[in-house]
Amino acid sequence: MTGKAKDTNSFPHSHLLGIEGLSASEITYLLDRAETYVEQNRQADKRKTLLRGRTIINLFFEASTRTITSFELAGKRLGGDVINMAVSASSMQKGETIVDTAMTLNAMHPDVIAVRHSDSGAVKLLSEKVNCAVINGGDGKHEHPTQALLDALTIRRRKGKLAGLQVAICGDIAHSRVARSNIHLLNTMGATVRLIAPKTLIPTDIAKMGAEVFNDMNQGLQNCDIVMMLRLQTERMHKNFFPSIREYFHFFGLTYEKLANAKPDALVMHPGPMNRGVEIDSEVADDIGRSAIREQVEMGVAVRMACLEALTLNAPEQDLNA
Ligand code: CP
Secondary structure (H helix, E strand, O other): OOOOEOOOOOOOEOOEOOOOOOOHHHHHHHHHHHHHHHHHOOOOOOOOOOOOOOEEEEEEOOOOOHHHHHHHHHHHHOOOEEEEEOHHHOHHHHOOOHHHHHHHHHOOOOOEEEEEEOOOOHHHHHHOOOOOEEEEEEEOOOEOHHHHHHHHHHHHHHHOOOOOOEEEEEOOOOOOHHHHHHHHHHHHOOOEEEEEOOHHHOOOOHHHHOOEEEOOHHHHOOOOOEEEEOOOOHHHOOOOOOOOHHHHHHHHOEOHHHHOOOOOOOEEEOOOOOOEOOOEOHHHHOOOOOEOHHHHHHHHHHHHHHHHHHHHHOOOOOOOOO
16 A cells, blocks of 8 residues: 555655555566666765655664664755654653644644554554555565565566566574565566465465465475575564574574575575574575575665655645645
């Protein structure tokens, strides 16, 4: 879901709340725009003036390294003013609600608010209370749209396409917003998605999203082009989902032995942060011939620049009384 549509622009949305509902051409538009920023980000002078005078607020209620830093870099490299709100030092600690916080920030005329929150749906709720663009930086187990876009850009650059690829998403599917956004995006772009996890970490109705489910990693990885590993999100687990970390790694941790089931040129990915020795062997993660994990982080800045550009340049004039 992406908020109310505008009538012009190749990305005719007021917000980026999820990948669900985006068309293939809208996704391609964002990836193409991001591609133009990859080279710029490799130059000594990375600064543009496209967003001069625009204000971006990062409002992260959950921990982040990659997403918050890349939104900050993206905004600054486009010439915007970026503020990282320290939620732990904000008036939310005095009882102010997320809605009141959003409306307070809105009164300061930001152009974009990037939000991360532990509750699925919280970012959409916030978007309904402000009249600037809102980007979902991850909401609970729901969606993490910019992660799926940066994953897609990484894959497209390495494989030259998305359509027709076999992509395995492995690990803690049950708690993963990254998995959900990637399933939506990859299906929309014509890739085939396999989900590999123990039965306890696969939601019963996930196949309805358009994915084949495997509980055996050696079977699931057969002939895959992309092996996308997920972190065990223990912070969202309120019961035991597997007997031990040791056993989890034995059956579902990515090793060279298991990777040998995939295509010889299969690309290894992980959104980060990684739990080395839990869902992925360190040697595989650091193998520059197989792993695109560092490149994913690089693509994150370019993708977030494209999203900021798309949502700000065609934004309607703000009306605080609306
Ligand atoms: N992949 C991702 O969202 O990383 P962070 O939690 O560090 O932002």
